[in-house]
Amino acid sequence: MITGGAGFIGSNIALKLIDKGYKVTVLDNLSPQIHGYNPKNTSPLYRSIINKVKFIEGSVTSKEDWVNALENQDAIIHLAAETGTGQSMYEIQKYIDVNIGGTAIMLDLLTNNTHQVKKVIIASSRAIYGEGKYKCEEHGIVYPTEREDKDMEIGDFSCKCPVCKKNIELLPTSEDSKIHPTSVYGITKQNQEQLVLTVCKSLNIAAVGYRYQNVYGPGQSLSNPYTGILSIFSTRIKNGNEINIFEDGKETRDFVFIEDIAHATILGLEKDEANDNVYNVGTGIATDVVTVTNTLAKYYDLKVPIQISGNYRLGDIRHNFADISKIKSDLGFEPQWSFEKGIETFTKWVNEQETPEDKYDQSIEEMKTKGLYK
Known part of the structure; x- marks a missing residue:
């Protein structure tokens, strides 16, 4: 079942x-x-x-x-x-x-x-x-806490060592993390x-x-604006709407x-x-959001404005x-x-x-009103 x-x-x-x-x-x-x-x-x-x-x-x-x-x-x-x-x-x-x-x-x-x-x-x-598993030069394997609003507000989106607060190196996340x-x-x-x-x-x-x-x-929802970066971006592109890449576009997913x-x-x-x-x-491979966007644009062969905005959502992770x-x-x-x-x-x-209605802007407005989108 x-x-x-x-x-x-x-x-x-x-x-x-x-x-x-x-x-x-x-x-x-x-x-x-x-x-x-x-x-x-x-x-x-x-x-x-x-x-x-x-x-x-x-x-x-x-x-x-x-x-x-x-x-x-x-x-x-x-x-x-x-x-x-x-x-x-x-x-x-x-x-x-x-x-x-x-x-x-x-x-x-x-x-x-x-x-x-x-x-x-x-x-x-x-x-x-x-935020997954990282290595600090000074403190070895570390697990950073969520990134702080005050850092992201000035464009610093990197994860920090929870001990020394320095930038750290991303590692693959194992089940014992x-x-x-x-x-x-x-x-x-x-x-x-x-x-x-x-x-x-x-x-x-x-x-x-x-x-x-x-x-x-194939088969994933193209009309759900809340989850799935590939489907959200695809729906934006197919509707001729601008792609807003959060943070600096270097955030990655598997x-x-x-x-x-x-x-x-x-x-x-x-x-x-x-x-x-x-x-x-x-x-086991990390792919950044800019690569995602460019790959989608290549295969759709459609030109839409692409903006790396520096916007961010509270609760999002940097890499995994x-x-x-x-x-x-x-x-x-x-x-x-x-x-x-x-x-x-x-x-x-x-x-x-069939090209679905693009409800992405509506979902962003919902997050803005709750103070979760900056």
């Missing part, structure tokens, strides 16, 4: 499982932010799985929907969540209710009701690492992961946590293609070696890329998609879609 199984990641995993002979149940609320306001007729993600899965339209915040969905299931892939880092900083109750509350209901039922569940996979996030999220979204992901691994162990149910990096590819995410997740479902472990899933040696060693996972190949495939798909 896949919660959020009509979403971007969930639908891809569902279709791959069906191809492998699994019977799949999907619990999904068809959120308008992701699927639009007439999803059963217009959402390509929903339409890709319907009549192939047992579909339950419902919410992870509903105990009744969980009871219905858990019937006769032997494994759960729990993906359903609110996912916008920036949005999480002002829709706090919603993120707590869905991400933590929904997970708590699932675990309460697994603890107190009769069921057949033998494994739970929980979608965690690179956001739990906060300090967990210190800097956003409400990251906090909820940390809680989900810890809840699942702790409770499932007490119930003798195998559990696997996946700390996904920045997932992208972009991992949807096919690699689905493959890694299914490895965790099928391999006992994954049981009771957490894994980073990424490429994954150390993926553990998932390689334990599960034999190797990412198959380079950024260039993935972007070429993604932009080709975007060009085949």
Whole structure:
């Protein structure tokens, strides 16, 4: 059973499982932010799985929907969540209710009701690492706290050693790195992961946590202005609107293609070696935002104004890329998609879609009114 199984990641995993002979149940609320306001007729993600899965339209915040969905299931892939880092900083109750509350209901039922569940996979996030792992010349491995508003206000976006306050060298983030999220979204992901691994162990149910990096590819929502830099920038470009690159454009992320995410997740479902472990899933490569923008512009062959503005959002991290040696060693996972190949495939798909309404400016105004966008 896949919660959020009509979403971007969930639908891809569902279709791959069906191809492998699994019977799949999907619990999904068809959120308008992701699927639009007439999803059963217009959402390509929903339409890709319907009549192939047992579909339950419902919410992870509903105990009744969980009871219905858990019937006769032997494994759960729990993906359903609110996912916008920036949005999480002002829709706090919603993120707590869905991400933590929904997970708590699932675990309460697994603890107190009769069921057949033998494994739970929980979608965690690179956001739990906060600013990630660095090296200071003087103090060795350090984990910087969130960047200060007073520094970013004058254009200093770099992370500092928490001891000597000097600039530090970025390292890949390994699973044993300090967990210190800097956003409400990251906090909820940390809680989900810890809840699942702790409770499932007490119930003798195998559990696997996946700390996904920045997932992208054909099928991701182009109309959601709160999450996914590639889709947000694509929608801006297709509408002929200016691209506003935050900070100095040198901030980086680890972009991992949807096919690699689905493959890694299914490895965790099928391999006992994954049981009771957490894994980073990424490429192990850091790509900066200027490179992202230029690569998208190249493949769309459309010219729009590009501005490196120095604007910033409170709660955003500077850099993050994954150390993926553990998932390689334990599960034999190797990412198959380079950024260039993935972007070429993604932009080709975007060009085949109807250009969505660009709601990005509206999302920025929401953050401005809350004092979270500078």
